[in-house]
Amino acid sequence: MIEIGNVTVRFGGVVALSGVSASFAQPVSGIIGPNGAGKTTLMNVISGFVTAESGEIRKDGQNLLGLSPYRRAHWGLRRSFQKEEIANDLSVFDNVLVQIDHARQPASKRHAEVERMLEYVGMADRAGRLGRDLNKFERRLTDIAKCMVGNPKLIMFDEPGGGLSIEETQRLGDLILGIHDQTGAQTLVIDHDVELISRICSDTLVLDFGRRIAFGEVHAVLADPKVKAAYLGTEEVVE
């Protein structure tokens, strides 16, 4: 259970998030909203890259806001970025291994886990390839494997389907759906692709101008007139 409690973030005079609250209990949940709604800001607050003015974020009783960003990763928080952050001069294997370098485990156990996750995402045969030689989808797959190693508790994907083809997005969705069975982690997905969100997420939070405008079962939320208005705008009849 991820509990986001009354989170407010200001950048000078701009209120990026205004008292946002939500409790995610499903294995895969979504956060959607138009551009500038505050989705990535919320993800940055959870990651520790942005400091919230007030509020709290709890997962299984642990208040994440008290931890520095790298300690949140040690605790079990994983995230991907809109642009896949894969080091060009490291191999696929090393790009994943870096996530659990801090773990107090024998090297053989860490290596076995990396191999297992690369197998899961379908990158095991390209484990020795350098980051610079990967295409966009391979970089995204490596990113997913990286998020899955080291017993994660919460994984967040920021627009993972951006720039991918329909088939690749389909495959990506299948992989994200399997994360909970593989690792036991809860997953939060931000994406503009409503089709992807409605396929893989059980519930979703909708933000607009930093405010929560809807939260609940994904299909019900997408049918909500307020959500439609946020995405499509409202009709204004001029007489």
Add this chain to the structure above:
Amino acid sequence: MQRNLFHVTPSGWAGLAFAAFAFLVIPAVAGQLWLSVFTSASCFALAAAGVAFMYARLGMVSLTQVGLMGVGGWVMLRLNHAFHLPFEINLVISGLVTMMCGWVLALPALRLRGLYLALVTLMAAGGLEIIFATFQFPNGGDGFWGVKTGSAAPFARPWLAQTPEAYLRYTVLVVILGFLLIEAHRRLAPGRAWALIRRSEAAAMAAGVNIVLYKTWAFGISGLLGGVAGGLLAGSLGLLDDATFRASESVMLFALAVVGGARYWLGVVIAATLFRVLPALLNNWGVDADISYVIFGAGLLHAVITAPNGIAGQIHDLFGKRRKAEAGEKGAGDD
């Protein structure tokens, strides 16, 4: 799958072959003057390896390296004249002192990047230049600074390397150890962390990398190499001159590491050769050694315009293309 710590790449084999050549052949054939030049070049290669790895692996520019060599040299001379400890112990202490200096330099690096970080390190080099010019290097005098007028007190070289030939071999061996230290780091957790920091600090933090620890670590290693290089230089000459450790020399060493190719061992060797051997060669030919600055400038323009990975990068790419072409031909032949 993952690269073994002891796996030797083709570039690694070439490096080992060159190291064997530098260890066995050069000391055997070089005259007295050239032994001194090559020893000095080896010391600067070790120092250049420190700045090169910081730039290539973390994208951080440090312009204090020659100043740190001066600190290492100062400590080495001070210890030599004050105590009668073995050379190796003095060398280790010199390296540890400059490693700590590196940690202090890392403090601004935690907040600054790019040009601003380079400027801060340049200011540190400027400060060291003033200290060296004011207090000079110990030469066996009394007091803390240990400076006296007249001839310098004798310097105790390593027991194993009393002659110039043996000292060059000794220096080459330490330089090889320095290169191996960097390579081992590159292949282990610090290398992975540095690669990710270079890519994006946010991504590194999200991967659980302690940015403060690993940046400080990198500065410490660079400082260690600089200090050991300075200690070896002090051992080569027996005394040091403040003109060797001007801030401009640190800028020059960094620029030559870029010209040579900061990502490769060969680039560091090229940098040290241009820095120390080329001026000596010009002098030997009766040409003004300042011509070397013109050559350095042309080399820098070449690197900026056509060779982002330096001369060594171009050579590496050339061999890479040849290997691929050969593999292609073999594949076509198999068909």
